[in-house]
Amino acid sequence: MKLDEDRCYRAVDAKDARFDGVFYTAVTSTGIYCRPSCPARTPKRENVRFYTTAAAAHDAGFRACRRCRPDAAPGSPEWDVRADTVGRAMRLIRDGVVESDGVPGLADRLGYSTRHVHRILVDEVGAGPLAIARSDRAHHARILLETTDVAVTDVAFAAGFSSVRQFNDTLRTVYASTPSELRESARRRTRRTTRPSSSGRIELRLAVRRPFAYEQLLGWLAARAVPGLETVREGTYARTLRLPHGPGVVALTPAEDHVRCVLELTDLRDTMSAVTRCRSMLDLDADPVAIDEVLGTDPLLGAAVRATPGMRVPGHVDGYELAIRAVVGQQVSVAGARTTLARIVAAHGAVLDAESHPLAAAYALTHVFPEPDALAAVEPTGLGMPRARASTVIGLSDAVAVGKLDIGPSADRSALREQLLELRGIGPWTADYVLMRAARDPDVMLATDLVIRRRLDALAVPSGTDPTTSWSPWRSYAAMHLWNLPDLTERQS
Template sequence: MIDDEDRCYRAVSAKDARFDGVFYTAVTSTGIYCRPSCPARTPKRENVRFYATAAAAHDAGFRACRRCRPDAAPGSPEWDIRTDTVGRAMRLIRDGVVERDGVAGLAARLGYTTRHVHRMLLDGVGAGPLAIARSNRAHHARILLETTDVPVTDVAFAAGFASVRQFNDTLRTVYDATPSTLRQKARHRTSKPAADRVAGRISLRLAVRAPFAYEPLLSFLALRAVPGLETVEGGTYARTLRLPYGFGVVALTPAHDHVRCELELSDLRDTMTAVARCRSLLDLDADPVAIDDALAADPLLRDAVAAAPGLRVPGHVDGYELAIRAVVGQQVSVAGARTTLARIVHAHGTPIEQQAHPLAEAYALERVFPEPDVLSSVDATTLGMPRSRAATVLAVADAVAVGKIDIGPSADRASLRDQLLELRGIGPWTADYVLMRAARDPDVLLATDLVIRRRLDALVPRSATDDPTARWSPWRSYAAMHLWALPATTERQS
C-alpha cells in the first residue's frame, strides 16, 4: 500500500475511512500524523509522508493528531492476512509478547535472532519491535484514559508499561500531553460526567470497520456456546478467558459501528492481550468493503453478499481450545459436541472465583477451559466419546503442552496444517477449520465440509468445467461463511 503513495494521497483527499489503520498520514509542516479520514483540511502533497504503522510515524518525530485520534482506528487487516515473518511478528506484538518476554522472546517464537527480527520489521513496517510495542502501549493507554475511569496508575500497568515514569514519558513523547491532561480533555470534549465504575471492571468501545454483520456472528457463537464456559444472552457474548497472567471474563455487545467490551481480569497486565484476542474473535480488523467487493463480483455469491454485507469469520480467543473443540465436533452434531465439551469443562476446567468476577456470576460462567497439561493427563475413557477421538483430544493437548505445536498468533499456517495432519485422527476438515478460526487464515474454503459441498453443488452449474472457488481467493474463508448461511433449499442453477 505504501509503495503507491499517489493512491494513499487520493484516499486522504477523499477522507476515505476504509483506510483508517491501514496506513498513517504525517504532515511535515505541523509535525502531526493522522488517520486518512481526518476531518482537517487536506495538506499539500509535498508536505505529506505515509507510514505503515503509527510506530514508524513516532520514530520519524511525528505526534498523534488530537482531532482524529489515529490510535482509535481499527488495526490494519494486513497483519491478519500476511503469512510471512513480519505478519507473524506483528500479531505476536499485538498479543503482548514483547511486554511479557521481551524482544528475545519474540525472536525465539519466530525462530530468528533478535537482530534479524529487528531488521525485517524495520524494512517491512518502518519501525523495530520495541518501537511498535511502545506505540501499541501508548495507544491502549490513551483509549483507557479517554474512555474509562480506571485510575491513572492502573492504566499504566494495564497498557503494559513497566513503570509509571515510563508511562508518563511515553505519553509526553507520543501525544505531547500528560495522562491527566488526556483524560480531562476527553471529558471536556464529551461533556459527560464520569460513569459509576464497577470495581475491577474495564469498559471499552472497540472500533469496527463498517459494514459489520454482527447478527450472524452472534448466532454462530450462540449455537456453539458451551454452558459454564460461554453464553450469548440479549445480544451479548460472554465467556471466561485463560490469559498469560491469570484468568478473566469478558462480555462483548456488538453494534453496527462498535463493540462494547467489558473486562474483568485477575491481572491488569492482561488487558492488551485480552483486547487483541477479543478483536480476533469478532474479526474486527477485517476489511469488509474489499472482501465484499471481491466476492460480489462473482454472480454465484452476489446475492449472498448483498444479504449479509460485512459478514465476518468468527475467530477464537485461544487456538488450543479451538483445536480441541474441532476434534470433539468431528462426525457429531453441533449440539452433541457442545454437550460433550460441557462435561469436559465441568470435570477438568479450572473454577473461576465468581466473587472476584461479577460478570461470571451474572452470566452463569463457572470455569475456564482445561489447561493443556491437565487435559493431556486425563483418562481417555472418561471423556465420553469414542476411544479414537478421545486419544486425538489427548494428543492435541499434549502437543500444545510440550510446545510441539503452536496454535497462536505466531503460527506458520502451512507448517501448522502439516503438524495437525500428522496427529492421528485429524483430517483435512479439522486442520482447515483450525486454520480458518484459530490461525485467522482468510483463504480456507473447507471444501470437504458436507454443508458447503451441498451448497456448491446447488450453485455451480452442471456444465461448469472450471473451479469457481478459485475466483474467491484470497477470501475463501469469508465465502465459506456465506455458503454456510445460505438456505438449505437453494436450487441448482441450470
C-alpha cells in the same frame, strides 16, 4: 509495504474510513498524524507524509491527533492476509510477545537473528519491533487511564513499561500529554463517574470497518455457545477468558460501526491481550470492502454477498480451545458437540469466582476452559465421547501443554497444518478449520466439508471445474457465505 501516495491522498481528501488503520497521515506543518478519515481540514499535498504504522509516525517525530485518535483505528488487514515473516512478526508483536519475551524471543519464534528481524520490519513498516511494541503500550496505557481510576503508577506497569519515567516520556511523545492530563481530559469528555481503583472492569469501544454483518456473526456464535463458558443474550456475546495473569470475563455488544466491550480482569496487565483476542474473535480488522469486491462479482456467490455485505469469519479468543472444540465436533451435530463440551468444561475447567467477577454472574458464566495439562491427564473414558476421539483430545492437549504445538493467529500456518495432521485422529477438515478460525487464515476453503460440497453441487458448479480459485485470497469468507445460505444442516463446531 510500498504505499501508493497518490491513492493515499485521495483517500484522505475523501475522508474514507475504509483506510483507517491501513495507513496513517502525518502533517509536517502541525507535527500531528491522523487516520485518513480525520474530520479536520485536508492538509496540502506537499505537507503530507504517509506511514504504514503508528509506530513509524512516532519514530518520525509526529504525535497522535487528539480529534480522530488514530491509535484506536481498526488494525491493518494486511497482517492477517500475509503469511510471510513480516506478517507473522506483526501478529506476534500484536499478541504481546515483545512484552513477555523481548525482541530475542520474537526473533527466536521467527527463526532469524534480532538484527534481521529489526531490518525487515524497518524496511517494510518503517519501525522496528521495540518501537511497534512501544506504540502498543502507549495505546494500552491510554485505555487504562481513560476507562479506569487505577493509580497512574500502577497503569505504567500494567501497560508493560519498565519505569514510570519511561511511561511519562512515551506518553508525552505519542500524545503530547501527561498521564494525568489524558485522564482528566477523558473525564471531562465522557463525564465518567469515579470507580474504586481496585476495579478490574474496563469499558471501551472497539473500532470496526463497515459494512459489518454482526447479526450473522452473533447467530454463528449463539448456535455454538457452550453453557457455563459462553452465551449470547439480547445482542451481547459474553464468555470467560483464559489469560496469562488470571481468568477474565468479557461482554461484547456489536453495532453497525463499533463493538461495545466490557472486560473484567484479574490483572490489568491482560488488558491488551484480552482486547486483541476479542478483535480476533469478531474479525474486526477485516477489510469487508476488498473482500466483497472480489466475492460480490462472482456468478455463484455474488447474490449471497450482496445480500449480506460485511460477512466476518469468526475467530476465537483461545486457539487451543478452538482446536479441542473442532475435534469434539467431528462427525456430530452442533447440539451434540455443545453438550459434550459443557460436560468437559464442568468437570475439568476452573470454577470462576463469581464474587470477583460479577459480570460472569450476570450472564450465568461459571467456568474457564480447562488448561491443556488438565485435559492431557484425563483418561479417555472420562471425556464422555468415543475413545478414539477422546484420545485425540488428550494427545492434542499434551502437545500444547509441553510446547510442541503453538495454536494462534501468530503461528506459522503451513507448519501448524503439518503438525496438526501428524496427530492421530486429526484430518484435513479439522486442520483447515483450525487454520481458518484460530490462525486467522483468510484463504481456507475447507474443500472436504460436506455442507460446502452440497452447496457447491446445489449451485450447479460444472463438473471438473473449481470455482474456488477465483475466490482467493478470501476463500474463508466464501465458506462463511456458503455456510450461511438457507436450508443447510450445520455440523461445524
